[in-house]
Amino acid sequence: MELKIIQPAACCDPSTGCCEPDLPVAIIGAGPIGLAAAAHLKERSVPFFILEKGSIAANVRTWEHVTLFSPWRYNVDKAAGRLLEKTGWQKPEPEKLPTGAELIGEYLAPLAEMLAPDIHEHHEVVAITRDSIDRMKSAGRASKPFLIYAETPDGTKEMKAGAIIDATGTWGNPNPALSSGVWIKAEKELADLIDYGIPDVRVNEERYAGRRIAVIGGGHSAINSLLNLAGLKEKHPETSVTWILRKSSVEDAFGGGQDDELEARGELGNRIAGYVRDGRVEVVTPFRITEIREADGIVLSSGDKDLAPFDRLIVNTGSRPEFGFHRELRFEAEAITEAVPALAPLIDPNLHSCGSVPAHGEKELRQPEEGFYIVGSKSYGRAPTFLMVTGYEQVRSVAAALAGDREAADHVQLVLPETGVCHSGAGGCC
Known part of the structure; x- marks a missing residue:
């Protein structure tokens, strides 16, 4: 599927990285959090496209035989649910525990089908930079569009975007067996x-x-x-x-x-x-x-x-984020957890369980590179306390900011089930 390359426009609000409506947001990853981000942007009429290196929900497919411990009420993003209900989709029983296969078949696949014109599978992002400048250049940086390089079955493609939401997760990048954390x-x-x-x-x-x-x-x-x-x-x-x-x-x-x-x-x-x-x-x-x-x-x-x-x-020693394709962007990861820096003290697994992580959104997820966000489990780095519903609230807030709705972006709410178990390591500008 060919991508329509939308030509860049000047940023109207450099403080948020929000650009003109005709410059799309690029979402990297078509898992639950990436698809939820697309649903929120679609509701707000913000143009976007999704790049997925494999097929939709590729990581979920590797554990489709596993039953989730969270019921459906925690696993369906609200914006995605609203969009699906317009098509006659029936919401699953809220208290039922889905398997990974059911998560795909009853939710992610119908959502992806609705978003299909803007999803591009088998597009592996290998690099992101700013158009015509590298990481070192500062002058006029925020006014430059993002330039994305993706490997596809037809060769390397270049795409432009006004903002980037990295929802690639960490599941496909496991930690090694050695306790030192080193691959030998x-x-x-x-x-x-x-x-x-x-x-x-x-x-x-x-x-x-x-x-x-x-x-x-x-x-x-x-x-x-x-x-x-x-x-x-x-x-x-x-x-x-x-x-x-x-x-x-x-x-x-x-x-x-x-x-x-x-x-x-x-x-x-x-x-x-x-x-x-x-x-x-x-x-x-x-x-x-x-x-x-x-x-x-x-x-x-x-x-x-x-x-x-x-x-x-x-x-099963956990996973870690992959930052290789970020090298020409100005991004930060906290030194210990490799999480988004503002999140690190909120998600330290020595202090917080899955249910005690405070609500957070676009403000905490901002990177030095304006308009670039790391969301979902990747935003938590190596911390094991991530829940899907957390990512849904993240992307709701980011989408609101990219649409110019500062009030909605700042009003973050998150009610999570409490437990001690996560100490174990086991979601138009201007």
Whole structure:
């Protein structure tokens, strides 16, 4: 699909980066947050286009077998819902827990179909800069349009935009197994024996049944992986499941339990606690992986201590943001979390759970590069406390600012379910 290149116009409000209505906003990423951003811009008649390196909701498709712990009422963006209802779309049961596949089929796919003329799949953004100037040039910078380079099946394309919303997320960029956070050659060479994310154990049963499996990580993804493997172990008792954590106590990973306002999220911790107690899941903690090597399987070392060889690893140690295509933009990431700087003290997982993050919007998401925003889970950097509903409020506020509605942009409201579980690491200018 060819993109219409809209010629640049001068910015009318450099303080917000908001440009003339005929200069589109480029949204990078067609996941839940990127599509929600498009819905808010569409409601406000702000032109936009979406660039997606794969297909819509590509990251969600990798965990479509997983049931979300948040019900539908937290997973449908309000602007998206309003637009869909005009087409006769039926809102899902608010308290039902969708799977990733249902999230796509019942919500994201219909939304993408409605936005289809402005979505361009298989357009991988590899660089963004300002037209005719690089990162070093300051004079007249805010009046220059953004220039986007994207790799497509037909070659490299160049596109211009008046503002950029980066909603690419972090899911496709996992952390390594080593506790140091460093990717080493040995881990890369063992890639065929390592899964990152939450693999579909039932579909790939032969890969795990009867084998020695280690799950590394202490958050929700690790718990989901372990529950799937525990179910497999009931069918194939010879399967060995080992849970490797860095925590001083495994109880620290069980989360909020009955105190969690999201019942399904609390139940995850309760279920895995039961499997640990009855021995279906063996726990090794604290264990900080300092070396990974092959010797009759995968051997993990922590100093002078080795864990017996494993046939496969499932690494659920979180994800990190990818900033490579930002290099010619003036952006900032907080030194510890790699989050948007103004968010870092609000989302420190040592102080906040998923439900205690204060409301925030366009003002907190601003970057030194006017008109450039990082939203969604990527705005949280490596912090594990992100919830989808948070991203929806982010993009609502950003869209309002880009439309020139300062009052709506500043009026941020966010009511989140409280829990302690996220300590575990597991949304016309002028």
